[in-house]
Amino acid sequence: MAKVNGMPGTDVAVRAKGRPSSRERIVSAAGDLVRSQGAARLSLEAVAEKAEISKGGLLYNFPTKGALVGALIADYVEQLQKARACHLEALQSSGERNSVVRSHIMANATICERAGPPPAGILAAIAEDNTLLEPIRAYASTLVERIEADDDADLSLIAYLVGEGLCALELFQTNTLTEDQRKRALTLLDRLLAGGGGPAQAAASPGE
Structure with a gap:
């Protein structure tokens, strides 16, 4: 099977300044939590903590858990x-x-x-x-x-x-x-x- 090097993974892309946006950090953190703990334990609080962002900042980007799952x-x-x-x-x-x-x-x-x-x-x-x-x-x-x-x-x-x-x-x-x-x-x-x-x-x- 053919191989291609340098393939994009599941990490969120980093912006030109070298820092991902808050939305990107949230999606990346949520993906990590789903894979490690399962969706049943996915909470907005846990995602906010892992993304190192306030819950208010998370809710600004994703008002509901469904919206966050949709982004995933x-x-x-x-x-x-x-x-x-x-x-x-x-x-x-x-x-x-x-x-x-x-x-x-x-x-x-x-x-x-x-x-x-x-x-x-x-x-x-x-x-x-x-x-x-x-x-x-x-x-x-x-x-x-x-x-x-x-x-x-x-x-x-x-x-x-x-x-x-x-x-x-x-x-x-x-x-x-x-x-x-x-x-x-x-x-x-x-x-x-x-x-x-x-x-x-x-x-x-x-x-x-």
């Missing part, structure tokens, strides 16, 4: 878009096949390997207000449309569904795959998308 999801989608754009550029410059779906799968892996998917653990908040998922829906809708331009659109669509299935296993904390199994599956998937064939195809040749 939007931040996740933004990071996913940036990572996918970098992978897509690298794949297309190398003339790789099925670059749209491969760039998405690589971006997902890049982010999840660093800190886990930010939406994990916030299902309760989403259940109360599923409009929080709008940024993810919009990203997915655009991606599926663009997958139609891949060299093998049908294979790319299947690959997209496989990748989303792996993410769902993590989201619902039902993943029983070992790290080796997960990497083998992703490597084989990328090989198929690149046009290299599967293990059986590689092991046999006509006339043998």
Whole structure:
């Protein structure tokens, strides 16, 4: 699977002056707390303390917990878009096949390997207000449309569904795959998308 160095992670971008804005600090702190303690324990007080900002300052940026969760999801989608754009550029410059779906799968892996998917653990908040998922829906809708331009659109669509299935296993904390199994599956998937064939195809040749 192709690699791209210097990928954006889940850390909030730093402004030119070298200091993140209060909003960025809050989102970063909330993301850290969700990943380390779970959304059930996410409180505005805890976020304000970790971000080293007053609760009044936090409420100015995010009046409700739902607004903060929405910002976490939007931040996740933004990071996913940036990572996918970098992978897509690298794949297309190398003339790789099925670059749209491969760039998405690589971006997902890049982010999840660093800190886990930010939406994990916030299902309760989403259940109360599923409009929080709008940024993810919009990203997915655009991606599926663009997958139609891949060299093998049908294979790319299947690959997209496989990748989303792996993410769902993590989201619902039902993943029983070992790290080796997960990497083998992703490597084989990328090989198929690149046009290299599967293990059986590689092991046999006509006339043998």
